[in-house]
Amino acid sequence: MRETDWIDxxxxxxxxxxxxxxxxxxxxxxxxxxxxxxxxxxxxxxxHFLTSDPFDTVGQxxxxxxxxxxxxxxxxxxxxxxxxxxxxxxxxxAFSALMQGIARDLEAYEVALIGGDFVATEGPLTxxxxxxxxxxxxxxxxxxxxxxxxxxxxxxxxxxxxxxxxAARNGGDPIAAQRxxxxxxxxxxxxxxxxxxxxxxxxxxxxxxxxxxxxxEASDCGAELDLDCIPLAKPSENIEEIIAQCTYGDDYxxxxxxxxECEMPGFRAIGRLVEGGGLHLKHGGEAVxxxxxxxxxxxx
Numbered sequence: 099m100r101e102t103d104w105i106d107x108x109x110x111x112x113x114x115x116x117x118x119x120x121x122x123x124x125x126x127x128x129x130x131x132x133x134x135x136x137x138x139x140x141x142x143x144x145x146h147f148l149t150s151d152p153f154d155t156v157g158q159x160x161x162x163x164x165x166x167x168x169x170x171x172x173x174x175x176x177x178x179x180x181x182x183x184x185x186x187x188x189x190x191x192a193f194s195a196l197m198q199g200i201a202r203d204l205e206a207y208e209v210a211l212i213g214g215d216f217v218a219t220e221g222p223l224t225x226x227x228x229x230x231x232x233x234x235x236x237x238x239x240x241x242x243x244x245x246x247x248x249x250x251x252x253x254x255x256x257x258x259x260x261x262x263x264x265a266a267r268n269g270g271d272p273i274a275a276q277r278x279x280x281x282x283x284x285x286x287x288x289x290x291x292x293x294x295x296x297x298x299x300x301x302x303x304x305x306x307x308x309x310x311x312x313x314x315e316a317s318d319c320g321a322e323l324d325l326d327c328i329p330l331a332k333p334s335e336n337i338e339e340i341i342a343q344c345t346y347g348d349d350y351x352x353x354x355x356x357x358x359e360c361e362m363p364g365f366r367a368i369g370r371l372v373e374g375g376g377l378h379l380k381h382g383g384e385a386v387x388x389x390x391x392x393x394x395x396x397x398x
Contacts, residue, residue: 104184105216108197115177115210128177128212133233137167143222147279148266153192155279157199160225163303165207166283166350168231170301171238172293174286175207179228180214185221234293244298244317244355246373251296251365253288253352256306257331260346274331281350288352288364295362296354305345305393309353310369311377317355323369325381337381347394 113120117129128134139160141147147156161178168175180200184193204211209229262278265271284301292299298317302309306328314321330343355371356362372378379386 104190104193108193109180109211109214109216112197112201112204112211113213115212117177117212128230129210130230131232133235133237134176134230135168135171135173135233135238136228136230137164138226138228139163139167140224140226142224145222151266151279153195154199154202155276156223156225157196157201158203158280160227161200161203161207161209162281162283163350164227164229165203165209166281166301166303166352168229169284169286169289170292170299170352170354171231171233171240172235172289172296172299173231173233173238174289175209176230176232177210177212178204178214178230180211181224181226182214182216183219183224184216185223186218188223234290239292239296239299239354241298241300241313241316242318243296244313244319244371246319246371247358248297248355248371249358249360249367250310250313250321250323250369250371251354251356251362252302252306252328252368253284253354253365254282254302254349255329255331256302256349256351257343257346258282259348259350260343261331263346263348277331278348281348283350284352285364291363291365292352292354295360296356298355300353302349302351302353303347305347306349306351306353307341307344307377307379307389308347308393311392313353313355314371314377315375317371319371320374320376320378321369322372322378322380325379325386327366327368329366337386340381341386341389345389345391345393 258277
């Protein structure tokens with residue numbers, strides 16, 4: 099089937115935004131009723147998802163990792179550009195499943211698909227999305243807005259990404275595997291709380307410890323984390339297991355800083371920003387050595 103046939107059958111029906119001109123032009127007109135932001139994420143087969151993962155879950159994950167970035171900035175997701183590099187010879191059934199997953203979450207998060215690109219490749223399957231968002235406030239909530247003395251809060255739980263990947267690879271717990279394939283992300287309600295009350299914010303994608311360290315560094319602070327307060331996918335008193343879950347990545351929880359007197363409904367206090375630098379951990383009231391590896395980073 100020709101490239102245009104795939105687009106006409108599976109992609110064009112999802113494109114309803116007026117600014118997309120029914121995909122009859124090379125550009126789309128963006129809708130920007132308030133300060134606008136944009137993010138982009140790419141998923142590569144056997145790097146960000148497994149070949150064995152159901153294709154509808156791959157589509158959902160693509161949408162969610164982008165929506166998570168927008169929500170964490172105190173904004174509502176708006177319009178999406180989609181790029182698909184589809185391996186030659188892979189079935190139309192698989193492509194249909196991928197688009198069903200994308201369509202499911204475009205609807206769930208009220209995102210308008212406004213265009214993109216579709217090409218054939220020798221592989222691997224590579225998916226990219228660029229997503230815009232409209233800020234609830236006057237500007238996005240950056241990582242750099244924190245200050246010493248503020249609390250560090252978490253929306254969501256930690257560890258499902260790593261535990262779920264192990265389950266997906268080994269045929270383990272299906273609930274954990276599904277949480278890896280289709281991550282549970284923040285909500286528009288939580289994004290409004292961030293816009294109204296947080297001074298610094300980001301989502302957790304590369305491991306809680308790494309992303310806390312990044313937020314603190316961007317805010318010219320250090321960070322103290324109480325490991326007893328972190329909501330874990332698999333609760334444990336074993337420090338090695340706790341550290342492992344806090345460094346896995348692929349969790350997409352919301353990590354924010356706000357003044358201690360702020361009410362943060364739905365968020366849980368897990369530590370605080372401090373003067374100086376570095377990441378400091380405690381467990382059971384005692385200091386814990388910070389591991390040399392704080393999270394996941396791609397290497398060339």
